[in-house]
Amino acid sequence: MRSCRPAAALPPLRLPLRRVLLASFLATACALPAIGHAQPRAAIPGPAVFSIPAGPLSAALDRFANAADLSLSYDPALIRDKHSPGLSGAYTVDAAFAELLRGTGLTATALGQAGYVLRTTAAAKDGVSGAATLRPVQVEGIPPEEGYAASTSTLATGTDTPIKQIPQSIHILTRQIIEDQQPQTLFDLLRNVPGVSNNPQFYGFDNDAYDMRGYGSRLLLDGIAPQFGFRIPAIGVERVEVLKGIDSAAMGDITHGGVVNVMLKRPQAESVREIRAEAGSRGRAGVSMDVAGTAPDNTRLQYRLILSTTRADGNTAGYRGLRETYLAPSAAWDDGTTRIELGLQYSQGRLPTSPFTVTVNGRPATLSGPIANADDHTNYEQTRPYFALRQQLNDNWSFNGSASVTRQRHTEYAYRLGPANPQGGAYYLPFREDSSQRNTVVDGHLQGRFDTGRATHDVTTGLSYYASSVDTTIASGDLFPGNVFSPRVPFPSSDITPNIERLSNSPLRSSRAYAQDFMTLDKRWHVMAGIALNQLPQEGGPTERAWTPKLGLSFDVSDTMSLYGAYSRGFSTYQPAAQGTASVRPIRSKTLEAGMKFDWPDRPLNASIALFQTSLDHYLEPIPDSPLYRQVDSGRSRGLELSLQGQLTAAWQTVASYTYTDFRPAANQVNPIPRHMASLWAKYTFLDPAWSGWGLGAGVYVQSGYAGDGQGFGDFRIAGQARTDVSLFYRRDRFSATLGVRNLFDRTLYAGHAVATRIYLDPGRTVLLTTAYRF
Structure with missing residues (x-):
């Protein structure tokens, strides 16, 4: 504030x-x-x-x-x-x-x-x-940001805290980065963050998952876990925060790689009037709108309306027909003491099947079009009403409450494939999947600040409740032979009935009581201590309970440099359907982390170095071409992360990262995590008045090779790869335009965990023009 x-x-x-x-x-x-x-200089x-x-x-x-x-x-x-x-x-x-x-x-x-x-x-x-x-x-809202570098975050501590003081690795992708890079998916943004890799191995619609430091992560919306990916266009996102390691004690059900917190645009007093239009490769066209402000006769009543619609002929693999619509109205009453916010997110559309290939002769096959029917697709619908309350009790204490109910339904028409022979022959299995999911999250907590001697305490204590359910029906036809190089397969019709399989996990209900103290001592020492009691009732058995402590220490060596270390234990109650059982046992983990953070003294530019190690007692591994998971023994992950983000000079801004990950899976498990990953994006703005408003952007994203699972037919390897993006932009007065080219050299790039019968592909060369007008 x-x-x-x-x-x-x-x-x-x-x-x-x-x-x-x-x-x-x-x-x-x-x-x-x-x-x-360094000393301050005089005014210019x-x-x-x-x-x-x-x-x-x-x-x-x-x-x-x-x-x-x-x-x-x-x-x-x-x-x-x-x-x-x-x-x-x-x-x-x-x-x-x-x-x-x-x-x-x-x-x-x-x-x-x-x-x-x-x-x-x-x-x-x-x-x-x-x-x-x-x-x-x-x-109200997020503190002002200087281009690519953010200075504070509430994600780890629950209070607005300088990032340099937080004893944990955290990265902020600002609104300016979102504007400049024109992301079409969340992972387009997450490529900028060290240690994050894509894992589109989930079956059906939920094909966007992210590994951090070798383990799974959780997606949050404004700090609330929706449990599955909600499709939000870029115009609806304020910024994205990534917290590595085990979550805050105040964040509810935890994950072990980290969390991705998408901060939505919310009602505000400052007026916003913006309309956008985009056009791109394969007939892509879209229009979106963002309107915010206060009621004409009552400045305490704030509102926001975001609308977006997109159409395209298909994707780079030749699957046809994309359309998406997103609507997000919200309103808030804010008199300075009480803020009550109500909102709704609604998203629906048709998505062509994500591009994928299979192995032939021990390596990924190069295809000239869809591997199955070009009309394979998923229809989906998502809704999420939410509520948020902030009540200021006095100058130092406040009560905060939130609740959301997320529902998702989707129907997918597609094919599973068996292993391909050296000529590309494979058996095809048509299927239709109908799935419905629902989860409810409720949280209430007190936040306060007080002093004890030379220490200042920012404390958070509260209760959270989480419930979820999933119900899936899969209807599949009969196997028939085909060829991946010349597929002539019919569309999986809606009347497939020979084999019907119904999968559902037992309804999950978990609760958590938590307390956390972020203490500042002598203005240089910062201690983050938290503890939570997790409870998970087991159907037909005793309730699982676990205490999960967390301790972190940060020391300001100078005004620009800090050292930190952290230790935490985790307990995750996330329970997708598992092979041979209705549910799985909770996952317990341990994380150690140490690092350094730097803030340049003269401009918004920061850097960080982190060393980490995480170990789990077991792991949930998605089964290829199945909505089920299997429980496997887990090893450990350790490594090094470097990042640099912000303004280099008046003309240059950058976001760069490097990660070294030594991931050791359990015996007989394939290591799907690249050992080396690096990214660099730089933007140059022309300073010559004759070129006022013009600029250029370019980025490269590199990773080393990693192993693929041959499913009993011999493991294979995905070679190292690099992607190059470029952009040209113009910004003047109320108008802006950005012309971007993603995957400039049209390389064949692979995404995430690879198995012999499904290796996902990144999009080929894609051109996108985005224009915006503010009025």
Whole structure:
């Protein structure tokens, strides 16, 4: 939360900017303790180079004040609902203000050493002072971000905490990264995060899963676990947070690789009026809208409406017919003490089958089209009503409650394949899968802050309840021979009935009581301690109970560098249907982590190094071409992660990562995790006024080879691979356009765990033009 107060009561905020230090990642990491003692420089005396994107006027002014090292005072009512055209190039302070405020009816007046004050143009001409009339304002939501680097997160501690102080690996993918990279799937974004790999091995519709450090992860929406992937277009996402290792004690049912928290756009007081259109390869076309603000006669009533619809002829493998619609209305009542929010997410569509191949002669077969029928597809529908409450009890304590009910139904028409012979011959099995899923999450907790001697405590304590159920029916036809290189197979019709199999897991109901304390001692030591009591009733047996402690310690070596270590134990109650049983026993795990975090002192740029080790008592492995799982003994995973994210210079921004993972599965298990993974995305904005608004982006994503499961016919290997993306963008005033090319060299790329009868493929070369207009 940010607060602006009357200028007479509080000196204007001064945001210092120091000289840029450009060096290699590791060299800079070693030098950071010395960098932390750099001194603030004076305000910019003459022309300087700025790169501030178009957007809400409040955000543009915040960034400019930081970059120019000046103090700025204004009445928030003056800038409400106003938009800035941005700034790109060399400007003096006065010229920069003139450009930023163009078309707003405002002007910036110098107050000598006191900085600047914003006034209406008419008031400035009359010599009316605006600084004495400032009133307090509070802005709800995510703290302002500087391009690619975020400074705080609530995911690990439950309170808004500087990332450098959190004794755990955490990565934030900001809204600016989302805008620049044009992601079509969540994993398009997660490629930027060290240690994350795609695992589209889940059967049917749930074919988007993510491994972190070799183990599974959980998807959250605004901190609430929906249990399965909810399809959300990019316009509906504010940012994405990734927390490695075991979750926070306050986060409910946990996973062992980490969590992906998708933060949705929510009702807000600041006005948003945006419409987008896109066009791309294979007849892709879409339009979307984002509208937010307050009711005309009641500023306490906030709203947001997001609508998106997309159509395409098909995907890069030749499967036909994509259409998706997303609707998300929400409203909130916020009087500064009480905030009540109600919302609904609705998504439905038709998805062509994800591209995949099989092994022929011990290696993935190269196909010229669909491996089965081009009309194979999945129809789906998802709904999620949700509720959130925040009640401020006093200056230091608040109660927070949330609840959501997520329902999903899908029907899939597709084929399973048997192993292929050297000529590509294989047996085909047509099937239709009908599945319905539902889960309910309820959470209530107290948050507070208090001091004990030299320590400040941010505490969270509460209760959570989780319930889920899955019901699946699979109807399959008879096996028949075909050939993967020239498939001539009919569409799996809706009247398949010879073999019907019904699968459902026992309804799962679990509860958790938790408490967590994030303690700051002498402003340099930070301790995160938590404990939870997990309860899982067993059908026909005793209730499983487990205490799961968590302890992390962080020390600020300097203003720019911290060291941390963490230990935690986990207990996961997630219970998909398992082979030969209705349910599986809970998973217990242990995680150790240590690392360093760095914040550059002069600009929004951060880096991190993490060492980790995770071990589980057993693991749930998806069975190829089946909705079932099998319980297998589990080994351990250990490794190293590096990341660099933020602004290098006025023109350059980057997000980069490298991961080394030594994953040791149990005996007789295939190791599907690449040992090396690296990513680099960089954006360059032209600073020459003649090219104002133009820029370029480029990225490369690399991973080493890994093993595939031959299913008894001899294991095989997926070779190392690299993908290259490029983009050209233009942003000016209220309009922006981005032309991107994904997989520029049209390489054949493989995704996730590979088995002989199903090796998923990344899309081939894809071109996408996205335009946006804010009004």
